[in-house]
Amino acid sequence: MKNTLSRGLTNLLPMVLSLWLFWSLFISLDGLGHLLLDIVELDNTFVGAGFILVAVLVFISGLLFSFSPFAWLYGWLEQQLMKFPLFKSVYGSIRDIAGLMKRDGKPKNQKTVLIKQANGGYVVGFIMNQTAPKPLTDALPEGEWVPVLFQLSYQMAGVTSLVKREDLIEVDWSFEDAMRFNLTAGISAKSITAVNDKKAIKTANSEQDAPADKPQ
Structure with missing residues (x-):
């Protein structure tokens, strides 16, 4: 029941x-x-x-x-x-x-990235722009800094942090699917299925493109 x-x-x-x-x-x-x-x-x-x-x-x-x-x-x-x-x-x-x-016809600056934490774990974030505001870059140490959004689960709010580009791991994951994953704290089965399907397609394509072993 x-x-x-x-x-x-x-x-x-x-x-x-x-x-x-x-x-x-x-x-x-x-x-x-x-x-x-x-x-x-x-x-x-x-x-x-x-x-x-x-x-x-x-x-x-x-x-x-x-x-x-x-x-x-x-x-x-x-x-x-x-x-x-x-x-x-x-x-x-x-x-x-x-x-x-409105994302059609515009370069998609919002990229999904992983940021390593002190405990060895990773946090999913989003590059919201390719450059940080000049007042911030002038105050920060030398390096290429980009604004990264860390989405909070079950709400549209998030925390914006400035991270060095060299510390980011870019992920081949659409902004929409990754956002859905973060908003639902990973419960969204659709976003996870989309990633798994994409990996399966890439694996199948790489196997087809791989040269066959020559007969001995």
């Missing part, structure tokens, strides 16, 4: 929570769209019309940002608002997080 309930909860809970989260997001955006429709006195609409309106507006804004005059105007407005300390802190954090979501 206990195992059956546990198995049902384990399988249903992620699906239910995900659907609830996306449904809540849909309702919120739909409500925002209906507020815009009410402004132009189009209140007799179906459920989802507000969501469609918001999606269309976001798409149009994406097209506008491809034009230099609009992008320049938005950049100027952004610089003016960034003069306010509180807005700068909140907006800057949200913008940086949103920047992590």
